[in-house]
Amino acid sequence: MSQSAGLSKTGVIKKQSHKQRQSNVMRNIVLLGIIVGVILPMIPQLLWSFSFRWYFPSLLPTELSSRAWVYVANPNSKILESFIVSLIIALSVTAIGIVVGVPAGKALGMYKFRGKELIELIILAPTIVPGLAVIMGIQILFIRFGLSDNIVGVIIVHLLPSLPYMIISMAGVFANYDPQFEEQARSLGANAIKTFYYITLPVIFPGIVVGAMFTFLISWSQYILTIMVGGGRVITLPVLLFSFAGSGDNAIASALSIIFVLPAIVILIVTSKYLSGKSGGMGGFGSI
Amino acid sequence: MTDVKLRNLEKVYDGASEPSVKNLSLDINAGELVALLGPSGCGKTTTLKMVGGLHDVTSGEVLFNGVRVNDIRPEKREAVMVYQNYLLFPYMTIEDNIGFGLKMRHVDKKEIKKRVGEMLSLVRLEGFETRKPAQLSGGQKQRIALARALIIRPKILLLDEPLSNLDAHLRDEMREMILKIHKSFGVTTIFVTHDQEEAVLLADRIALMFNGELHQYGSPQEFYEKPVSKKVAAFFGNENFLAGVKTGATVKTEIGDFDVEKSDVPDGKVTIVIRPESIVLGDTGHNSFQAPINRRIYMGTYTRYDVRVGGNAWNVIGDPNYTEEYDEGRNASFSLPKEKIWILEE
Amino acid sequence: MSKRLTITLLLSPAILIIVTLFIGGFLFGLFQSFGYMPIIGQHDMSLDAYRNMFTDTKFFGSLFLTLWISLAATILTIIFAIITALAMRQTFKGRRIINFLYQFPITIPHLVIAVGAMLLFSQSGMFARIFYALGIISDQSQFPILVYDNLGIGIIYVYLWKQIPFMGLIVISILQSVGNDYEELARSLGANRWQTFRYVLLPLIVPGILPISIICFAYTFGSFEVPYLLGKPFPAVLSVLAYRLFEDVDLNARPEAMAMAVFIAVFISILVIFYKKLIKRITGRT
Numbered sequence: 001m002s003q004s005a006g007l008s009k010t011g012v013i014k015k016q017s018h019k020q021r022q023s024n025v026m027r028n029i030v031l032l033g034i035i036v037g038v039i040l041p042m043i044p045q046l047l048w049s050f051s052f053r054w055y056f057p058s059l060l061p062t063e064l065s066s067r068a069w070v071y072v073a074n075p076n077s078k079i080l081e082s083f084i085v086s087l088i089i090a091l092s093v094t095a096i097g098i099v100v101g102v103p104a105g106k107a108l109g110m111y112k113f114r115g116k117e118l119i120e121l122i123i124l125a126p127t128i129v130p131g132l133a134v135i136m137g138i139q140i141l142f143i144r145f146g147l148s149d150n151i152v153g154v155i156i157v158h159l160l161p162s163l164p165y166m167i168i169s170m171a172g173v174f175a176n177y178d179p180q181f182e183e184q185a186r187s188l189g190a191n192a193i194k195t196f197y198y199i200t201l202p203v204i205f206p207g208i209v210v211g212a213m214f215t216f217l218i219s220w221s222q223y224i225l226t227i228m229v230g231g232g233r234v235i236t237l238p239v240l241l242f243s244f245a246g247s248g249d250n251a252i253a254s255a256l257s258i259i260f261v262l263p264a265i266v267i268l269i270v271t272s273k274y275l276s277g278k279s280g281g282m283g284g285f286g287s288i
Numbered sequence: 289m290t291d292v293k294l295r296n297l298e299k300v301y302d303g304a305s306e307p308s309v310k311n312l313s314l315d316i317n318a319g320e321l322v323a324l325l326g327p328s329g330c331g332k333t334t335t336l337k338m339v340g341g342l343h344d345v346t347s348g349e350v351l352f353n354g355v356r357v358n359d360i361r362p363e364k365r366e367a368v369m370v371y372q373n374y375l376l377f378p379y380m381t382i383e384d385n386i387g388f389g390l391k392m393r394h395v396d397k398k399e400i401k402k403r404v405g406e407m408l409s410l411v412r413l414e415g416f417e418t419r420k421p422a423q424l425s426g427g428q429k430q431r432i433a434l435a436r437a438l439i440i441r442p443k444i445l446l447l448d449e450p451l452s453n454l455d456a457h458l459r460d461e462m463r464e465m466i467l468k469i470h471k472s473f474g475v476t477t478i479f480v481t482h483d484q485e486e487a488v489l490l491a492d493r494i495a496l497m498f499n500g501e502l503h504q505y506g507s508p509q510e511f512y513e514k515p516v517s518k519k520v521a522a523f524f525g526n527e528n529f530l531a532g533v534k535t536g537a538t539v540k541t542e543i544g545d546f547d548v549e550k551s552d553v554p555d556g557k558v559t560i561v562i563r564p565e566s567i568v569l570g571d572t573g574h575n576s577f578q579a580p581i582n583r584r585i586y587m588g589t590y591t592r593y594d595v596r597v598g599g600n601a602w603n604v605i606g607d608p609n610y611t612e613e614y615d616e617g618r619n620a621s622f623s624l625p626k627e628k629i630w631i632l633e634e
Numbered sequence: 635m636s637k638r639l640t641i642t643l644l645l646s647p648a649i650l651i652i653v654t655l656f657i658g659g660f661l662f663g664l665f666q667s668f669g670y671m672p673i674i675g676q677h678d679m680s681l682d683a684y685r686n687m688f689t690d691t692k693f694f695g696s697l698f699l700t701l702w703i704s705l706a707a708t709i710l711t712i713i714f715a716i717i718t719a720l721a722m723r724q725t726f727k728g729r730r731i732i733n734f735l736y737q738f739p740i741t742i743p744h745l746v747i748a749v750g751a752m753l754l755f756s757q758s759g760m761f762a763r764i765f766y767a768l769g770i771i772s773d774q775s776q777f778p779i780l781v782y783d784n785l786g787i788g789i790i791y792v793y794l795w796k797q798i799p800f801m802g803l804i805v806i807s808i809l810q811s812v813g814n815d816y817e818e819l820a821r822s823l824g825a826n827r828w829q830t831f832r833y834v835l836l837p838l839i840v841p842g843i844l845p846i847s848i849i850c851f852a853y854t855f856g857s858f859e860v861p862y863l864l865g866k867p868f869p870a871v872l873s874v875l876a877y878r879l880f881e882d883v884d885l886n887a888r889p890e891a892m893a894m895a896v897f898i899a900v901f902i903s904i905l906v907i908f909y910k911k912l913i914k915r916i917t918g919r920t
Contacts, residue, residue: 023827030721031732038735041750041795042742044760048753056758056774057766104648107641119645126656127849128906130856132873133895134656136880137663140673160655167648213741221743224858224877238745238859245749245863254753257746264741268734275737275803302725342818362821369822375815379837388833389823440824 042261048254068255079240083259086236089151089226090219090263093158097166097215098208100159105170105207110177123167131161131225142229149233157229158219165214173207206274213271220263289318290352290443290476292339297348299334299500307346308334310500316493318353321470321477323491325484327523331500332480333448339478340446341365352443363392367444368437372453374429376421382408382432383417389440407435411465427458431465438473445470447479451486463490484511484524496520512563514630521561521632528567528602530560534631542598543577548629557634564603566628569593569620570613576623584616595622660899667892674885683889687897695869703786703861703871704854707793708847714798716839719805739799747795748863751788755780781864786871788864793854801846808842809835841917848909852902872898 048054049068051061072079107113108120126134135157139148147153181203185195223238230236237260244253293316299309309331316322324332337343339350341362350357357365368389376385384391386407387400408414411431421429430450437445450466451459467490470477481487487494488508495505504516515521518529532541534555539546546560582601583594586608593604593614604622606614614620668679687693722729722736739747754760762777771777781788812835820834861871870878872894879891 027721027724027726030717031726034718034721034732034736037795038738041747041754041792044750044753045746057763059763059767100647100651103644107644111637111641113638113641119649122649122652122656125903126652128852129656129660129899129902130852130858130873132858132877133856133898134659134663136659136876136895137661137666137892138655138659140666141658141662156651157655159651163648163651217741217743221745221859223745224862224873228880238743241745241749242859242863245745245752250753253749257749261742261746264743268737268741271741272734272737275740337818340818340822342822361826362818363824363826365822366824367822369819371815371819373815375819377816377834377837379841388820388825392820392823392825392829392833436823446822 045254045257048250049258051251054250065251068251071252072255072259078235079237079256079259082235082237082240085151085234086220086238087263089155089158089234089236090216092155093162093219094212094216096155096159097163098212101163101166101211101215102170102204102208104167105172105211106174108167109171109174110179123164125164126160127164127168131157132228135160135225135228139228148229149231151230151234153229154226154234154236157225158222161222161225162215162218165218166211169207169211169214170204173204177203209271209274213267216267217264289474291318291320291354292316292444292476292478293349293351293354294335294339295349295351297335297338297350298346299331299338299343300346306500308500309338312348312497312500312502314495314502314505316476316478318476319474321467321490321492322479323487323494324478324480324497325487325494325523326482326497328482330497332497334500335497336369336446336448336478336480339444340367340369342369365444366440366442367446368440368442369446369448370433370437370450372449374421374426374433374453376424376429376432376436378421380421381417382413382419382421382424385421385432386436386439388436393440403439404435407439410438410469411435426454427462430454430462434465434469438469438475441473442475445473445475445477447477449481450479452481452483459486466490496523515561515632518559518561518632526561526563526603527600528562528564528597528604529600530598531634532558532560534558539629539631543579546575546624546629547626548631549627551631553631553633559632559634560624561630561632562624562628564592565605566625567602567604568623568625569604569606571623572621573623575626575629576621578619578621580619581614581616584610584614586610593620595620597622660896663892663895663899667889667896669889671885671888683893686890687893692869693875693894696872696875699786699869700855700871700873703789703793704851707790707797707854708851710790710794711797711801711850712843712847714794715801715805715843716836718798719802719809720835722802723806723809736799736802739796740803742796744792744796744857744860745863747792748788748860751792751864752781755788755791756782782866784866786861786865789861789871792860792864793850797850801843801850804843804846805839808839812838841913844913844917848906851909852906855902856898 047061050064050066052063052065052067054061054063071077075081104123108116108123142148142153142157147156177200181199182195185199186192190198221238222236223242226234226236226239230239232239237256241253241256241260244256247253292314294312294314297309297312297314298307300307312331312335314322324335326332334343338345341357341360345358352365352367376382377388380388383401383404386404390400390403404417405414408416411434413428413431413435416424416428416432421432424432430453447466451462454462463486466477466479469475479490488511491508493505493507494511496503496511498519504511504520506514511520511524512526515524515526518527521527521529530541530543532539532546534540534548534553534557536555537548537550539548539558539560541560548560577597579595579597579602581593581595585592585594589608590605591608591610593606595602595604665679667683669676669682670679718736722733752759756762757774757777757779759777759781761780762771762774765771765777766774780791816834816838817830820830825833856873858873858877862874862877865871865874869875876891876894876898879887879894882888882891
């Protein structure tokens with residue numbers, strides 16, 4: 001009975017049924033579709049950003065040039081400045097989002113209370129009703145209180161579309177969180193701070209990462225709310241990209257797109273493992 | 289009636305370095321009730337799923353009535369699996385759950401309804417048609433899962449840990465139902481369990497597996513009386529081992545010589561195995577020895593003694609009413625009836 | 635600390651922010667839609683803005699276009715999310731890389747893909763050039779109009795690109811929690827691959843993605859940037875139309891912009907409430 005072990009290493013013949021092969025072919029077609037589909041809309045920007053002239057019907061740029069990149073790097077173009085402004089706004093929104101969103105997520109995920117449905121409705125409302133539709137009404141107040149045309153006002157309005165995502169993702173992790181672990185840690189002699197650091201934080205961390213990612217990205221990509229409250233004075237990257245995309249200067253619009261994507265790629269590399277399945281970072285979104 | 293033969297069955301999962309099932313050959317007679325027994329991870333469920341066609345066979349053959357079925361898709365095999373956690377489709381009524389297999393076979397709706405009714409009365413859950421799985425108890429779910437498998441009149445019934453999720457009193461009831469159903473349908477049944485008691489109570493024959501390999505295949509009695517190895521004996525709760533050297537019908541050990549019955553085991557190094565209940569306490573006659581009692585545990589219908597025999601810890605089962613002479617720490621005499629001694633080759 | 639106080643403390647900062655901005659914004663918009671604008675000295679309330687809006691054919695053109703785009707984008711997202719998730723969940727060579735690529739769109743801003751769609755699908759875009767090189771078209775005007783088009787195809791494309799992985803990841807996590815056992819069981823009971831998908835997998839997946847599909851729908855319904863870049867001037871989607879009125883130098887257009895904003899908010903809320911009831915009926919029964 002035991003002589004088989006050696007045989008199995010060499011004697012394994014992988015037989016796949018016809019059906020099995022067929023389904024693998026289908027899967028590979030879908031996977032190929034994913035690869036091509038994802039990469040496709042980013043290829044033209046790469047080519048355009050290095051082109052000078054690229055008339056129809058040439059498949060590749062007729063003349064290469066670093067014009068667009070030189071323009072981007074030139075301090076007079078204010079592009080790098082707008083990058084910094086965007087970053088400051090998005091990071092501030094994320095920080096406020098975490099501070100405000102984690103407790104709210106905890107309340108929604110861990111407790112049952114009267115009026116919970118109403119609270120959930122209020123928190124979810126901004127994911128349903130577009131920010132544009134409500135900020136139009138309040139813009140006049142921002143002007144009145146001196147919050148328009150400056151970064152503070154922009155940070156405040158960016159919280160509206162992003163905060164719900166932070167809270168949803170925290171509510172998701174807290175819903176699966178067993179407070180008895182905290183009690184156990186306390187009874188084993190950990191104080192409140194240590195309990196949070198060693199017990200609570202590791203469990204909720206994936207939720208914070210995913211929530212922070214959404215918060216940052218929503219703020220980072222925001223155009224219309226920035227324009228309405230920033231009034232053209234707060235120049236973020238999307239504001240610039242928008243004007244170049246409309247102007248027909250494909251080379252600069254493309255170079256800007258690439259810069260615009262960079263933080264997103266960094267973020268994805270950092271958060272990728274929290275996004276899929278098991279760690280539960282996305283869990284909250286399934287149970288909205 | 290369908291018999292099942294497994295020939296040199298082997299399973300290596302993608303990315304695994306070790307096969308989960310190694311060179312397994314097993315003959316199961318038509319209408320037999322066989323247990324695949326072993327600790328978790330021994331490959332028993334993998335084997336069950338290969339019989340059902342749910343997992344591909346890496347090498348070897350699965351034969352139903354002598355016909356190779358390796359390449360027959362699960363839905364055409366008529367070897368139906370019943371899962372440990374029942375897996376009733378949560379979004380379907382009980383009626384739709386039981387009728388599922390027939391619906392897949394495009395059986396007429398009226399006919400399905402009729403046969404679902406029959407099945408429900410078979411498992412004594414008449415009138416449950418419109419309920420949802422969530423409204424059922426564990427035992428009821430198990431019976432519905434069984435009905436759902438049986439309605440398609442499978443050639444082979446595959447049960448994965450059929451009793452392990454049930455409370456003790458439900459187990460007895462469920463066991464009776466499985467035996468009854470097996471008898472009336474005459475369906476060849478293979479079930480997987482990690483519980484030797486469950487295997488003994490249900491199975492005609494038991495196949496004991498460790499680490500993907502078959503160690504012993506036989507009737508329940510054989511496992512108690514004639515284990516093929518110390519490992520098998522230990523799995524069945526008997527660790528009364530004693531090393532010795534066999535010469536003819538005598539085994540010489542560190543605590544004395546024992547007469548044994550003639551056996552096929554060649555002379556040389558052997559291990560004596562004896563069941564705890566076969567040892568006679570207080571007998572100083574033939575094949576007897578003295579040993580210290582380490583511990584005495586009153587178990588209600590009997591008393592268990594932990595005894596140091598040579599270098600080994602033995603269990604001896606004796607009368608529930610004990611006397612002072614068998615107190616903890618005292619020496620007592622024991623004898624091993626010749627016909628109860630089982631000898632294993634080292 | 636009592637439980638009630640704890641909950642209140644935990645929730646109040648978030649609720650304060652959302653209520654002020656959201657409900658405050660809605661109410662202020664509502665008043666302005668009635669023409670109540672003390673800043674420019676208007677105190678009289680009227681329903682003129684709504685009357686103008688509902689008698690304007692332009693408005694209905696925009697409404698239908700918006701509904702079409704969000705409905706098409708949501709339904710196609712669901713279909714492709716399920717297909718891709720089914721392919722993604724098994725183990726295969728290069729899974730880590732493809733997994734990374736699959737998540738990629740979640741973090742990429744819509745704007746970038748809108749620019750990409752423009753450069754790909756316009757009549758002088760990459761595809762038109764490829765078609766020309768292959769001899770399928772002999773002039774760029776023969777290439778089908780896919781951006782700035784009547785059906786919003788370019789817009790829908792961008793939403794699909796962004797939303798498929800988002801919903802797909804949720805489908806994958808549902809599939810993970812369901813495991814393989816239900817499928818195996820169905821096969822063992824005699825279901826073929828298609829039947830297993832139709833009668834077992836689909837009913838297990840769908841209830842889990844219905845709620846997120848509302849968010850997709852609502853997002854596309856109200857979003858501004860993509861249709862502003864890739865849409866025709868007329869008809870434009872509702873949010874673009876509203877913003878144009880809001881930006882109008884003539885302050886008298888303001889109430890109508892607000893009326894449209896109120897309409898968008900109320901319309902989408904009603905749709906969502908209706909849809910939630912529908913989900914409850916479907917999943918409650920099953």
